[in-house]
């Protein structure tokens with residue numbers, strides 16, 4: 001066995017857990033409009049259970065449909081009517097010897113005002129969140145909420161759920177009571193440590209009164225809120241000791257800021273928090289955040305930094321993470337690259353999805369692909385992410401894909417993408433896909449630019465075109481001068497500068513990453529963008545991180561500026577707002593204004609073959625998620 005600690009059994013309360021791997025709570029947006037478990041949620045959780053997770057902690061279920069929701073579509077335990085479907089959920093996962101806890105929570109001041117039909121959000125104190133000021137809960141309301149948590153837990157127990165996790169982290173209501181930053185009450189629920197603990201204490205006692213002492217109750221804490229005057233590690237050590245003292249069965253150690261990290265955070269960067277809590281209590285501790293590889297997880301357990309490890313996004317990217325780790329198939333694990341696509345989906349009011357795994361959240365829809373390929377040849381043109389995902393899906397369905405790639409390597413533009421600052425994990429995707437090509441024995445033809453004749457020779461049943469995209473240049477005077485470069489020249493290190501003044505034109509993801517790299521090489525960088533904002537194609541938190549970095553590295557950002565002409569040592573920029581021209585002294589210009597589909601083959605092939613599928617950037621320039629999704633869906637649906 002490769003990971004003796006990871007696959008040793010553990011215990012939480014009186015519950016036996018077959019290994020040390022927990023699926024961490026994640027909102028899914030898969031519940032019904034009224035908060036009930038749906039067939040989609042059942043399938044989503046079942047897949048993770050079937051592949052060997054020891055314990056699933058579900059998405060946060062609200063105990064209060066009226067004031068406690070975080071999302072429109074959110075699981076609920078606020079009424080007895082939810083019990084039958086919760087029971088279905090328990091049955092779905094327990095048949096694989098997987099345990100399941102429901103996470104219970106209340107958003108407090110972090111709810112979204114449009115859910116409240118004009119009512120004001122509630123909190124321990126009227127401490128604002130953005131523009132939203134909550135009202136202080138009355139003593140009677142606090143008692144009511146304690147009761148709601150207890151009734152919610154009882155419903156879970158009646159439904160055959162194995163235990164519950166109380167969500168006391170991430171700035172939600174219970175966290176608001178625990179934190180000196182948000183709890184300014186002067187009654188029995190605020191002020192001293194004891195008073196700030198009281199709300200959570202009462203919830204736990206009420207759950208015990210309703211569910212008995214054998215029903216596991218664990219608590220998720222923000223062990224450090226990373227805000228001055230907020231909860232820090234010493235304070236949460238005290239909280240954890242207190243919770244152990246009143247009979248809580250385990251502590252799930254999360255934190256306040258950067259709960260769902262960008263790619264800038266290292267594996268296990270936060271495990272010191274779990275270790276810090278473990279050092280002062282005797283009940284089990286759960287460590288979470290950016291645990292990506294089985295050997296890293298094993299090390300955390302082996303060094304006694306934690307008793308359990310929890311995986312959130314890794315199980316979106318690959319529901320079979322656990323099974324593959326157990327069977328020594330680590331190279332087959334699709335590892336999460338922390339792109340935050342998943343949370344972006346939820347924040348945009350959509351259901352859970354993963355950029356790397358097109359099935360996530362759609363397990364029911366894309367269940368059991370038809371093995372109807374009968375060895376029929378399918379030519380896939382282009383070995384970028386779209387082409388490789390298509391070839392993979394086709395092989396799994398019994399077709400015989402032949403993959404033409406004109407360069408000497410698979411991965412397409414991912415090789416450029418991984419060159420940006422903090423982007424090396426994009427390389428994990430290249431490695432995963434390339435390994436899949438080998439594993440599935442796909443006929444790969446490197447250094448083969450597909451031509452009509454070459455493809456016709458294969459007499460394919462269908463052709464998939466995944467030729468990607470190529471950069472565009474603005475048609476302005478001087479654009480072909482030797483001191484004008486493309487972003488890829490910089491990213492691929494074909495050109496580099498030192499102590500120069502460089503203009504980067506175009507501030508989408510590629511332009512920003514290129515500007516960042518040039519600035520880090522020790523140059524003065526001006527980044528010009530036609531639109532009124534930069535990095536608009538980047539997920540919000542990653543985008544803010546990028547902008548902060550650009551500013552830190554002294555990059556001067558000019559929005560609403562368009563390139564006019566390029567001369568020997570200067571350029572003209574046109575200010576779209578003031579409609580004036582600007583003359584800038586520069587040493588070189590780098591163009592990053594976007595890409596266009598590489599679609600020369602499309603019409604020719606459409607005329608020559610009955611079935612032609614167009615996928616990825618050649619269909620419409622996009623990103624990893626659209627490339628993989630296109631490849632996957634077309635391979636899945638090919639008749």
Ligand SMILES: Cc1cc2nc3c(=O)[nH]c(=O)nc-3n(C[C@H](O)[C@H](O)[C@H](O)COP(=O)(O)OP(=O)(O)OC[C@H]3O[C@@H](n4cnc5c(N)ncnc54)[C@H](O)[C@@H]3O)c2cc1C
Pocket residue numbers: 355381382383384385386387404405406407410411412413414416417418420448449450451466467468469491509510513598601615616617618621622623624625627
């Ligand atoms: C600098 C940069 C950073 C990026 N960062 C991100 C990011 O952080 N996140 C994200 O989601 N997306 C990112 N992207 C976008 C992402 O890389 C692309 O959307 C994705 O690679 C498109 O995949 P594809 O398979 O459609 O095309 P490509 O990746 O372009 O692959 C196409 C392949 O087809 C081959 N080919 C072309 N013509 C032929 C032919 N005639 N015969 C055979 N082979 C041919 C090419 O050689 C290439 O290998 C980035 C892109 C760039 C340039």
Ligand SMILES: Cc1cc2nc3c(=O)[nH]c(=O)nc-3n(C[C@H](O)[C@H](O)[C@H](O)COP(=O)(O)O)c2cc1C
Pocket residue numbers: 024025026027028058059060103167169170220254259260261288289290291310311312313314342343346352
């Ligand atoms: C899409 C998404 C939804 C989440 N929803 C919850 C939630 O409902 N409750 C919770 O405690 N944490 C939630 N989290 C945080 C995760 O449980 C976890 O702490 C975090 O993602 C870091 O772990 P990871 O690096 O393994 O993803 C969510 C995370 C993601 C990505």
